[in-house]
Amino acid sequence: MDEGLRSELSKQGVFTTTLEDLYNWGRKNSVWPLQFGLACCAIEMIASSMSRFDLARFGAEVFRPSPRQADLMIVAGTVTKKMAPQVIRLYNQMPEPKYVIAMGACAISGGPFKQGYNVLKGIDRFLPVDVHIPGCPPRPEALIHAFMTLQRKIDEQKLTGPNRPRHLVADAPSEFPVPQFGEHDLVPPSNPKVWQPPKVARS
Amino acid sequence: MDQSPYLFLTVFLAIAVAFPLGPILLARLWAAKYSPQKPGEQKNATYECGLESKGDAMIQFKSQYYLYAIIFLIFDVETIFLLPFAVAFTGLSVGAFVAIMIFLLLLVEGLAWAWMKGVLTWK
DSSP: OOHHHHHHHHHTTOOOOOHHHHHHHHHHTOOOBBOOOOSTHHHHHHHHHSTTTOGGGGTOOOOBSSGGGOSEEEEESOOBTTTHHHHHHHHHHSOSSOEEEEEHHHHHHOGGGTTSTTBOSOGGGTSOOSEEEOSSSOOHHHHHHHHHHHHHHHHTOOSSSTTOOGGGOSSSOSSOOOOEEOSSSEESSSOTTTOOOOOOOOO | OOSOTTHHHHHHHHHHHHHHHHHHHHHHHHHHHTOOOOOOTTTTOSSOOSSOOOSOSOOOOOHHHHHHHHHHHHHHHHHHHHHHHHHTGGGOOHHHHHHHHHHHHHHHHHHHHHHHTTOSSOO
């Protein structure tokens, strides 16, 4: 709908909307996170859902203990190589549309344990992460900011066209391959369709 | 009013059917137009869990759990009867006293039977 016409109508007291806006407005205000925490970031996640920071203001207070009812996976904490297959399997069991917030230094890169033999160096090696939050651990305000960023992202998603999000594309996968906990590393160590190692340009 | 008295029931029934079916129908239409279904092996798994379930659910439990529970229940019921008995003890007739003693005897007999059968020793 034409933006000028809409503002002209709203000046006359006629509120107009589109199906897309209405759909995204409903979706972004009812994101239910999956109730699971991996390490100390989970404590901050719990704090943000409690009364002081009150994630309920954003319609996200309903932490679901089952992936079947969740829209958002907050990867809160260090993902060890032993835990990574379970995290990815939980993600696979969530219904579409689903989103991932990688919370804290560990979840986005391995953080202070990056050199550890048993720590996955970022959950984005296996899952399509929507929002990264740096911090060790991030404050609840940072999680709320990430949540608002995700809401903005949901709000801008198109229903049709080539730029429509992954869950509306019939060919895009809903499940991602679960790595095996191998002898030395996860097998495979990353999902090349989701993550490519950064190219170092040397001159 | 020569309307049928059951007319409003029919209207209620129609609303009651349409109220749940309408949103489901709308959701189906929406899914057919925009959002493609993406079933998968893990998504359709019976148990929603990070770990794959393994083994058989049809396993045998020890009957000792059951016997312990039964014996516990006997003493639980006994306590419920003994408390009012103890409170009202001074005002009771001889017949009531004998009756509660018979009741106690039956319970103790059951315990002695279970003891002799070796139920109380956990093997």
